[in-house]
Amino acid sequence: LTTWSKDLREKLKEEIEFSTLEHLKDNYSSTGDTIKTEFKTKDGFPIESVLMQYEDDRNSVCVSCMSGCPVGCEFCATGKMGFNRNLTHREIVDQIMHFQRLLLEKGKGVTNVVFMGMGEPMLNLDNVRKAVEIINDSNKLSIGIRRVTISTVGYVPQMREYFNSRHTPRLAISLHAPNQKIRERIMPTISKLHPLDELMSFADWYEKELNKRITYEYTLIKGINDQPEHAIELSKLLYNRLALVNVIRFNPSSVLPYETPKEETLQRFVKILNNRDINTTIRYSMGDKIGGACGQLHSTNSINA
Structure with a gap:
């Protein structure tokens, strides 16, 4: 409406x-x-x-x-x-x-x-x-x-509990890494609790039982997960799945040490995925200049302020 x-x-x-x-x-x-x-x-x-x-x-x-x-x-x-x-x-x-x-x-x-x-x-x-x-x-x-x-980010038991019928919202998984090692580096809490293999096992079940597509969110971080070999590894991980990869460049924040890769790095990464038959889109940030883009929400308002 x-x-x-x-x-x-x-x-x-x-x-x-x-x-x-x-x-x-x-x-x-x-x-x-x-x-x-x-x-x-x-x-x-x-x-x-x-x-x-x-x-x-x-x-x-x-x-x-x-x-x-x-x-x-x-x-x-x-x-x-x-x-x-x-x-x-x-x-x-x-x-x-x-x-x-x-x-x-x-x-x-x-x-x-x-x-x-x-x-x-x-x-x-x-x-x-x-x-x-x-x-x-x-x-x-x-x-x-x-x-x-x-x-x-992949709390598998709760995902199995909730996403158990077709009448549930669309599912997006914050993946952000093509392998367990990189995922542990940038997402240590969830990766150690529910490793990548367990997460992808859930994805297998979800696709088979519900026949619904999963969107995989992938934030490109300069020098961490944005190289051609990472794209190739990601394509192998997601090959033959009901998958849409949503690629977005890292949105900078004053409280984070990481950098944003160049536009050509983004385009190269996406081209590799598409050439290897992985359905991929680019999500350009809306609101990054006002701290409202993906990963930027960080309120400076203290309690009882």
């Missing part, structure tokens, strides 16, 4: 006045198509969410499911915050409702939701599940289940 009736707009405006979150600030990109919003929970914990408005009329909200994150991936700014707490399902939904209100003023609405903000969805599964039910409910947000994506 991109066009909303006047009656529905008025009804939603009434409903979204009662938020569990305190709105602190909206940060607009120079083009105006991306908005990063800073919130604070009622008990003072910071969270951030992002609205991305596309030319094809998609309005996608990147929601957080935690304040901070306990996983601590080395290339993600959110992990440097540490972990404050899980968000309730209402706090997750209220992030969407904030952007719904902004879009309603233009007669539009949120069309897509991605759980790719702060936090690991599989470690807050009960609240994420409840939030998805509200998002999908035809009497509430009424966003189709295929327009909802959950991204996880």
